[in-house]
Amino acid sequence: MPTDKAAEQLAGTRNFMPPGLRLGDEVLTDQKKYYSAEIARQEWNSLWTRVWTIAGRVSDVASPGDYFRYELGGESFVIVRSTDDRIRAFYNVCQHRGSRFDLGEFGNAAKFVCPFHSWAWNIDGTLKRITDIETFPPKTVCDRPNLSEVRCETWGGFVFICMDDRAPPLTEFLGTLAAALAPYGIEEMIVAKDYSADWPTNWKIGLDAFMEGYHAHARHPELIRMIDDYNFEYEVFGNGHSRMIIPMTAKSPRLKDPSALTAEFCLSLQAVGLDPREFEGRLQDARPAMIEGKRRWMERFGMDPSAFSETQIIDDANYNVFPNITFNAHPEGVLVMRFRPHATDPNRCHYDVWVLTRTCDAPGFAMPFYMAVPEGTDLSGKGPRPARRHIKHGEEGMGLVLDQDAEFLPTVQAGVQSRGFRGIRLSHQELRLRYYYEEYNRHLRA
Ligand code: FES
Ligand SMILES: [Fe+2]
Incomplete structure (x- = not known):
């Protein structure tokens, strides 16, 4: 059975740092990396052409x-x-x-x-x-x-x-991240959705937002009614790769009444075959039932739950593959996001979203609803691959949560360039950013 924990726990939130790895420790970090053409050139020479x-x-x-x-x-x-x-x-x-x-x-x-x-x-x-x-x-x-x-x-x-x-061989570069991702069998998955959008932000403004859950309460009000956004776990693997576990079996402690059922949480219960009415007033008991329900759901569609840890079965595991990819991984499918730098403008980037799924043609097999796989998408693997869809920023939706970020993040791109902004300050909830930029800076210094 895979384990989910590494060695050292930091104060504040549930964070796991293998010994020997370090976080960036500057109090204020430089915001120029989000808009400077000179730093974009350095990135090209020292990062993109090296990894x-x-x-x-x-x-x-x-x-x-x-x-x-x-x-x-x-x-x-x-x-x-x-x-x-x-x-x-x-x-x-x-x-x-x-x-x-x-x-x-x-x-x-x-x-x-x-x-x-x-x-x-x-x-x-x-x-x-x-x-x-x-x-x-x-x-x-x-x-x-x-x-x-x-x-x-x-x-x-x-x-x-x-x-x-x-550069070292790919397996050495991926290191233990590859082992953590092995149970999902991503190599067997098919492309079920393929979108590419142009965003008016630096590629790292986009990526950063998908490496922390700290902004969920302010930007994604629907999300916190179905996830515990305060108690994410953050874990790093080496070479800049990391993971956060997003608990999907409890709601935000920030809600006025965290014990009340919400419509969003009912959807999570129903997705694994549970009747929400059974959990009225006893939401604290939901987790074991949801894990068991998801195990049964997986078996129904030909998956082996014993290959996954409990958290991989029921929570949303978000992996960062340095330098520009995130995976939101579930046994049935993975949401892949890729951020690519614009050829000439550090204030713009290309944002690619793929949903990869296991193949299954049994009725009822579906991806988590937040992945917004279009209704009627053929998941059997027998049909043609969906064509890539190119989207102009703001013109077409990619799913509620992604659209909320797409709409908001350009204001951050503008704000970091303000003469009045004195630098970036990161909490333990943003541990992955601190770790990421330690590795990023190592590349840029090399
Ligand atoms: S044949 Fe390619 S540039 Fe002339
Ligand atoms: Fe977000």
Whole structure:
């Protein structure tokens, strides 16, 4: 049975720090990282080009020739399954005069042909054709240039890439985080929802809000009627990765009457087959019944509850994969959020939301309602993958909780740039941010 606890407990809230890891200890931290173009350039040179990042899903390159594009900052990559059945990643750039290839976000190609002068490469990156080669001085083309390749490894059904040949292997980078996530079987999950939005905030303003629960009472009033937002557990794993456990079996102690049933909490009880009326006046007894109810629910849909800890079964476990991903993980599915820096503007970012689910075609199988999987989505794994939906900020909803953050966070982006703002102060409830920025600063100093 997996355990959920590491070694050292800090005062204040339930936080767990493995020995040897440290938090940032500055009283006030610098807010320029949220808007400075100079720091964004440093991030590019010292962080984004040095670490592993998630480019996409293995299932999107299932057959030879399948490819997808991945944009990070000003770079574009093409991830492709080559004819030798290997997944490879190349910079999306022609070696003649630097044109990008004209590729869709997803597709299948027998070769990559440059749209400028039609040089062509095989899908393993080797040169196929130089147009009118006889008109080139031989020494300019004698190396028969391949496409520029970047490191590419897979874990959990994700394709990761890394631009730094000296970075440690992916498994070393993920460390114990991979073991904590292993029970979910994310590698088997399918894409059930794929949204990409442009946000008018720095990528870290977005990410920060998903690494703490401290703002839930003020920004998400519906949420605190179904979660205990004060007693989150925060845990760190090394290399900047961390987790918070969001208790889903109790309501906020901030509510006037925390013992009263709320409509939102009734939904949580009903989702695991319990009758809310049985818990009227005795909500403190709900947790064991909810765990048992969820175990039965999992068995009904072919999952093995014994692979999960109790908290993984019933609570919402939010994992941060350094530097720009969060997973809200449940046995039946995972909400993945990815924050990507804008190519030129530190006040903007790309916010990607995927819902990954186990495959099941039994009636009644569904994701937690806060993931807002569109009604009627095929979770059997037999249908086509849903297309990626591109959303302009404010034009289309992504689900209640995410929309509340999307609407509010641009005001933080403006506020951190105020001449009157003297710096960021972090509590134990924001422990993951303190830990995250310790690792972030380590990269930027390197
Ligand atoms: S730039 Fe690609 S063939 Fe000329
Ligand atoms: Fe939020």
